[in-house]
Amino acid sequence: MSITLDLIFKNHMVLQRQKPIVFFGKGKPNSQIKMVFAEQEQTTTVNQNGMWEITYNSFSAGGPYEIIVEDIISGEKIRRTDIMIGDVYVAAGQSNMEFLFENSLHAEVERENADLKKFRYYKVPQIEYIKDGKEYPEIADEGWFTCNPQNVEKISAVAYYFAKEIMQHTDVTIGIVGCHKGGTSASCWVQEEYLKKTPILKKRYYDDYWGDIKNQTIEEEDKKREQYQLILTQYNQKVKDYQEKYPERSISQLKHDVGHTPWPGPKGMKDYGRPCGLYETIFKKILGVRYKAILWYQGEEDTKFADSYKDLLLNLIDNWRNDLKDSKLPFFVIQLPDYNDDKMPFGWAVLREQQRLAVYQSEKTELICALGCGEEFNIHPADKSELGRRLGVMVTEYFYDFSEKGHSPELEIICKEGTKYRLEFKNTYGKGFIIKKEPINLEVSYDGENYETVEADMEGNNLIIESEKAVKAVRYNWENYPEVYVMGENNLPVIPFQYSVEGKDLK
Numbered sequence: 001m002s003i004t005l006d007l008i009f010k011n012h013m014v015l016q017r018q019k020p021i022v023f024f025g026k027g028k029p030n031s032q033i034k035m036v037f038a039e040q041e042q043t044t045t046v047n048q049n050g051m052w053e054i055t056y057n058s059f060s061a062g063g064p065y066e067i068i069v070e071d072i073i074s075g076e077k078i079r080r081t082d083i084m085i086g087d088v089y090v091a092a093g094q095s096n097m098e099f100l101f102e103n104s105l106h107a108e109v110e111r112e113n114a115d116l117k118k119f120r121y122y123k124v125p126q127i128e129y130i131k132d133g134k135e136y137p138e139i140a141d142e143g144w145f146t147c148n149p150q151n152v153e154k155i156s157a158v159a160y161y162f163a164k165e166i167m168q169h170t171d172v173t174i175g176i177v178g179c180h181k182g183g184t185s186a187s188c189w190v191q192e193e194y195l196k197k198t199p200i201l202k203k204r205y206y207d208d209y210w211g212d213i214k215n216q217t218i219e220e221e222d223k224k225r226e227q228y229q230l231i232l233t234q235y236n237q238k239v240k241d242y243q244e245k246y247p248e249r250s251i252s253q254l255k256h257d258v259g260h261t262p263w264p265g266p267k268g269m270k271d272y273g274r275p276c277g278l279y280e281t282i283f284k285k286i287l288g289v290r291y292k293a294i295l296w297y298q299g300e301e302d303t304k305f306a307d308s309y310k311d312l313l314l315n316l317i318d319n320w321r322n323d324l325k326d327s328k329l330p331f332f333v334i335q336l337p338d339y340n341d342d343k344m345p346f347g348w349a350v351l352r353e354q355q356r357l358a359v360y361q362s363e364k365t366e367l368i369c370a371l372g373c374g375e376e377f378n379i380h381p382a383d384k385s386e387l388g389r390r391l392g393v394m395v396t397e398y399f400y401d402f403s404e405k406g407h408s409p410e411l412e413i414i415c416k417e418g419t420k421y422r423l424e425f426k427n428t429y430g431k432g433f434i435i436k437k438e439p440i441n442l443e444v445s446y447d448g449e450n451y452e453t454v455e456a457d458m459e460g461n462n463l464i465i466e467s468e469k470a471v472k473a474v475r476y477n478w479e480n481y482p483e484v485y486v487m488g489e490n491n492l493p494v495i496p497f498q499y500s501v502e503g504k505d506l507k
Contacts, residue, residue, distance in 0.1 A: 003027040003071045005078050008289060010143035013080070014120050014175025016088045017061045019290040024053040025069070025078075032072040037083075038065045043072070059085045061172035084120070086173030087399075088291050091159040092189070093298035093334075095182030095380060101160050102153030105383040114152040118171070119163045120144050121155045123178040127281040128272035135281070136270070144175070156180070158297060158334075161388020162395070169400040179286055181278055183263060185301040186312045188278040194319040195275055198311045205305075205312075206275045213267045221268035228265045235262050252378035260379070273301075279319075287323055292399070293330040294320065295391060299355060300336065300379060303347035309354035310361070317362055331365045332395060333358070335495070337374030337381065340481040348480040352496055368394050369408040371477060371493045372484045390492060405429050405490035409461075411497045414474060421471055421501065423456075423463040431489040432460050440485045445473040448500075458486070473500045 005025040015021050027033060027046040034043045035054050046052045063084035070077045091097055101107055101114075125139040145151055152160060159176045167174060181188070187195055187205040196202040213221075235258075242249075242258050249257075264273055272278060302309050313333070321329050335352050359367040368391050375381040394406035407427035415422040423442075440458065443451040446469050456463040463486075465471065477484070477496035484493045 003031070003033065003069060003074075003076050003078060005067070005069055005080070006288065007141055008122070008177075008286065009067065009080055010122070010141075011080055012082045012084075012120055012144040012146060013122070014084050014086050014088050014144070014173050015059075016290040016292060017085045017172065018058045020058055021056045021085075021290070022053060022288055023056075023067070023069070024051065024288055026050050027052050027071060031074075034070045034072050036066075036068045061086050063173070084173040084175070086118070086175060087170070088175040088177065088289070089159075089162075089395075090177045090179050090286065090291050090294045091156050091162075092179045092294055092296050094180060094184045094301055096300070096384075097156055097158055097295075097297040098178070098180040098182050099157050099380055099384060100153060101155050101157045103382065104157040105385070107153070107157075110385075111149045111152060113164075114147060114149050114160070116147040116163065116167065118167060118173045119147040120173065120175045121147060121159065121178065122175070123154070124282050124285050126181050126272075127285075129270045129277065130281060131270075157384035158388045158391065159295070161385045162295065162392045165389050165392025166396050166400065169396045169404070177286055177289075177291070179282060181272060181282065183301060184273060184278060184298070185275075186298055186309070186316050187275045187302075188273060189283055189298075190276060190312075190316045190319050191279055191323075192276045194315045198308075198315060200308050201312055201315070204308065209267060209275055216268060218269065221266060221270060224266035224268070225270065228262070231262050232265075235259075250375075250378070251380070251382065252375040255379075256377040283320075283323075290326065291324065291329065293332060293395065295332050295334075295395075297334040299351050300339075303336075303341065303344045303351050306344070306347045306350035306354060309351050310358045313355065313358040314362060317358075317365065328364050330398065331359075331362070332368060332391060332398075333365060334368045334387065334391060335370050337370035337387070338372065338376075338481045339374045339379055340376045341379075344480070346478065346480065349478045349482075349496065349498075353498060356495060356497075366394055366398060366406075367408075367495065369493050369495045371482065371496065374481070376481055393490075393492075405488075406492075408492040408495045409433065409486075409488040410495045411476075411499055414499060414501050416471075416501060419466055419468055421465040421467065421474070422459075423465070423474065425461055425463075425494070428461040428488055429490060430461075433458060433463075433486040433494070434489060434491070435485070436487055437483055437485045441483075443475045443478060444471045445475075446471060448472045451475065451478075471501055473498065475499070 029048050031046040033052050042054050044054050065083040067080040122144045125141050127135045163174050335355050359365045373387045397404040397406035409425045409428050412426040413424050439455040441453050442456045444454050445451045475498035487493050
């Protein structure tokens with residue numbers, strides 16, 4: 001067996017500063033391996049399973065460095081060059097994290113500004129399934145590359161605008177690993193034991209999925225996949241015809257008129273939407289390397305089970321932290337934006353609240369409010385610049401510049417004062433709100449179940465409701481496609497909420 005270095009270790013790679021750096025690969029059992037990195041030499045022996053591993057102590061940001069790995073007996077060598085040490089983020093989730101720069105709004109104009117020499121990107125190959133030890137589809141690993149006007153189109157748009165924002169506040173090289181796949185539930189990205197540890201998740205995502213096809217053969221699955229591909233091809237032709245006839249219309253209008261992409265495809269062993277599937281075929285490819293933080297943008301596919309998303313996300317966070325060997329690895333969770341999903345009334349509102357609750361219950365986890373970044377009938381909003389900026393501002397405040405104001409205003413408490421109800425907020429940074437639309441509409445409930453719209457007044461950092469009747473609960477922007485009424489002085493929207501006057505979140 002020839003000596004190998006794991007696939008993620010490529011030319012132009014970025015390694016995480018201030019954390020141990022582990023290199024690993026394969027070789028002939030009992031072979032002696034010598035490695036030189038940053039002019040430091042180490043040796044090890046390939047174990048009986050054909051695996052080797054060498055660990056270096058942490059480094060400060062710097063480079064470029066060279067990696068040389070040598071089989072001492074055979075003399076075979078592997079060389080990697082232009083390796084930098086900086087901060088490495090994982091951009092994870094589904095289609096809106098995957099959404100490419102080349103498809104984003106104003107891409108051609110922004111391309112001119114995309115010569116970011118200290119930003120490097122790596123996209124994990126999107127392997128959907130493994131059969132007989134072979135990966136399908138066969139996808140070439142493009143390796144790491146530096147962001148410039150010639151190749152920026154291959155980068156996640158959110159990741160690009162995020163990197164552009166934080167690079168204003170740090171001189172270290174930024175690396176981003178794109179670990180995502182469109183149309184996927186969070187259940188695709190967790191290990192089986194973590195999905196099964198919560199009964200409702202086990203039933204909804206695992207038992208029901210496999211129970212529906214328990215007697216299905218591979219041949220039957222292949223036939224269903226062929227039929228689905230035909231339906232998809234016909235739909236794509238309708239989209240093409242529509243765009244040729246109405247070139248001036250937006251994607252949002254197209255989706256409204258033509259309908260949404262047929263989804264999901266057939267269940268089965270080859271379905272990349274199967275529970276725990278992409279955990280095995282994609283996520284595992286990033287193990288062994290250390291990271292600065294996880295950037296998580298996902299949830300659209302889970303709105304059908306919105307009320308259990310908190311547990312799903314918390315299990316995923318625990319799972320990833322355990323596998324990445326960092327119990328305090330920060331997660332930055334992007335809340336779902338505004339979208340008019342008529343199939344799931346309030347599904348997006350409920351899932352946003354579940355995201356908020358998960359962040360509240362998990363240490364070193366932050367929430368980025370995305371309201372105002374969506375499109376009414378387009379689940380893939382084309383403008384990713386503001387969302388990437390918000391994510392960047394939050395991460396900047398967390399890691400690089402504490403004077404930044406990255407948090408959205410969030411309801412902290414409701415105080416009853418006679419017939420007045422005072423809603424007090426945190427993360428206002430000492431100033432009042434910016435009114436985006438008047439009147440400021442909230443919804444109140446007098447019985448804890450039914451809601452009616454009322455107008456709120458503003459007093460500094462507070463919103464005020466007057467009511468002769470006793471109010472049991474208040475909610476704000478509790479819709480799939482809400483209007484943003486107020487922003488913080490940092491131009492970030494108030495996080496939507498549903499809150500009882502007694503001080504309890506409404507699950």
